[in-house]
Amino acid sequence: MLGSFQKSQLRIEIDAPQQLISESLLHPTQLGKWLPTGSLPSGMPEQLSSGFEFTTRIGFVSIHHQVDVATPNSLRLLLSQGIDGFHEWYWGEGWVQSRLEGISILPISLGQTVSLLSLRQYLKSKQSVG
Numbered sequence: 317m318l319g320s321f322q323k324s325q326l327r328i329e330i331d332a333p334q335q336l337i338s339e340s341l342l343h344p345t346q347l348g349k350w351l352p353t354g355s356l357p358s359g360m361p362e363q364l365s366s367g368f369e370f371t372t373r374i375g376f377v378s379i380h381h382q383v384d385v386a387t388p389n390s391l392r393l394l395l396s397q398g399i400d401g402f403h404e405w406y407w408g409e410g411w412v413q414s415r416l417e418g419i420s421i422l423p424i425s426l427g428q429t430v431s432l433l434s435l436r437q438y439l440k441s442k443q444s445v446g
Contacts, residue, residue, distance in 0.1 A: 319421040324428050327413040332439040337407045338388055340439060350438035352430050364391065374398065377422060398422060412436075 330337060340346045344360035353374050361368060368383045377398035384402070385392040391405040401418020412435065416428050 319419050321417075321419050322424045323415075323417040324425040325413070325415040326428060326432055327411060328432050328436060329411050330436050330439055331410065332443060334389065334407060334409045336439060336442070337412060340435060340442075341391055341405055341407065341412075342386060350434045352427070352434050371397070374422065374427070399424060 340350065342364050343362065344356050344364065345362075347364075348356040348360075351372075353372055356372065357370050360370060364383050364386045366383055366386055369381065371378050371380045373379070379398040380396045381403075382394040382396075383391070384394050389407055393403045395401050395403060395418055399416075399418040399420040399422060401416070401420070403418075404415040406413045406415075412432065414428055414432055416424050418424060
């Protein structure tokens with residue numbers, strides 16, 4: 317794998333209930349609405365569960381994801397190809413924490429920050445509508 321080892325851990329406050337955060341992270345139809353990388357592949361299940369695998373693209377780089385853990389307040393994805401490592405998400409009432417470690421040519425800390433801010437904006441807009 318080309319690239320360097322990188323790790324990043326961020327936690328942000330989000331003015332949203334745990335259930336809404338959980339749905340936004342575990343349900344691909346909602347996940348695809350706020351992920352900065354765009355759409356998810358077709359054939360995604362209604363909810364992510366352990367063992368499910370899918371591949372996304374960031375520009376010319378493919379990233380393979382394998383769902384290792386999916387619970388009402390956590391998600392762990394094993395990553396390969398464009399990032400060799402893992403991405404963990406934990407959340408509760410009003411907060412989300414993301415931990416990403418891996419070898420990649422991509423600036424994973426930047427991508428992680430953009431993803432968390434995009435999630436926060438999505439949840440804010442979703443609550444103002446509903």
